[in-house]
Amino acid sequence: MPDIYIRPYQHADEQSVLQICYRTGFMGQDLSGTNRFNDRKLFGYLFCLFYLRYETEHCFVAVDRSNGDKVVGYILGTLDTRNQNRQFAWKMGWRIALRLLFYTGWRYTESFREVIFFLKGARSKIEPNPLYKVYPAHLHINVLPEYQHCGIGSKLLDRFEQHVRKSGVAGIHLSTSNRNLKAIPFYRKKGYDLLLEKEDTFWSNVPDYKTLVFAKKL
Numbered sequence: 001m002p003d004i005y006i007r008p009y010q011h012a013d014e015q016s017v018l019q020i021c022y023r024t025g026f027m028g029q030d031l032s033g034t035n036r037f038n039d040r041k042l043f044g045y046l047f048c049l050f051y052l053r054y055e056t057e058h059c060f061v062a063v064d065r066s067n068g069d070k071v072v073g074y075i076l077g078t079l080d081t082r083n084q085n086r087q088f089a090w091k092m093g094w095r096i097a098l099r100l101l102f103y104t105g106w107r108y109t110e111s112f113r114e115v116i117f118f119l120k121g122a123r124s125k126i127e128p129n130p131l132y133k134v135y136p137a138h139l140h141i142n143v144l145p146e147y148q149h150c151g152i153g154s155k156l157l158d159r160f161e162q163h164v165r166k167s168g169v170a171g172i173h174l175s176t177s178n179r180n181l182k183a184i185p186f187y188r189k190k191g192y193d194l195l196l197e198k199e200d201t202f203w204s205n206v207p208d209y210k211t212l213v214f215a216k217k218l
């Protein structure tokens with residue numbers, strides 16, 4: 001039985017977090033071996049690194065004391081999504097663009113294609129979003145497959161909610177997909193309501209894909 005505790009993220013956890021992100025990043029499943037997105041560093045730029053570097057105080061990890069203090073899960077987020085979107089574009093946009101043009105486009109054509117596919121489909125992401133007023137915070141949560149469904153996700157989410165509440169922020173939202181059959185019951189059980197279904201799609205060649213937005217008032 002793992003002996004789990006939750007603590008604030010530290011810089012030394014970066015590689016573990018990036019690995020967990022990659023191993024759970026394909027609609028909740030492992031990307032390794034799918035040949036869909038082999039540029040692991042770019043995947044990190046897109047989904048994790050911004051939070052780890054610029055919103056460190058809102059990041060927490062789950063650690064297994066019985067396995068040499070291994071990091072087995074994380075929750076990352078922001079208290080202010082509107083500002084985070086702006087900061088992400090400013091601080092990560094150029095890194096992503098340079099890597100796409102001068103590295104990924106040549107070395108990892110499958111990753112390049114996925115990013116272009118996503119950018120074409122993600123129109124609503126750049127529209128001003130009234131949701132952010134009521135639910136300003138958002139989160140990303142991922143637990144290693146071999147540690148899932150034994151309460152770690154719940155512990156991480158409880159810790160993040162406690163942190164957001166303490167900061168005086170009134171609500172949290174998050175996006176997932178209709179294909180993520182672990183995340184949907186998880187968020188429902190934790191008191192999140194489905195607010196929106198959008199046609200935005202991240203992954204190519206996944207039929208009937210929809211983006212679901214869940215939210216909770218604190």
Ligand SMILES: CC(C)(COP(=O)(O)OP(=O)(O)OC[C@H]1O[C@@H](n2cnc3c(N)ncnc32)[C@H](O)[C@@H]1OP(=O)(O)O)[C@@H](O)C(=O)NCCC(=O)NCCS
Nearest residue numbers: 024028142143148149150151152153154176182183185186
């Ligand atoms: C979603 C996720 C964070 C849940 O964390 P977890 O530690 O597995 O969840 P918990 O053990 O705390 O489970 C709480 C509830 O979530 C639901 N749940 C968790 N795993 C589930 C599964 N495999 N199938 C169905 N429901 C599941 C259940 O309702 C569960 O309550 P129960 O134990 O009474 O059945 C985890 O499965 C995960 O990291 N998945 C891959 C990454 C991902 O999809 N992240 C979310 C992206 S939006």
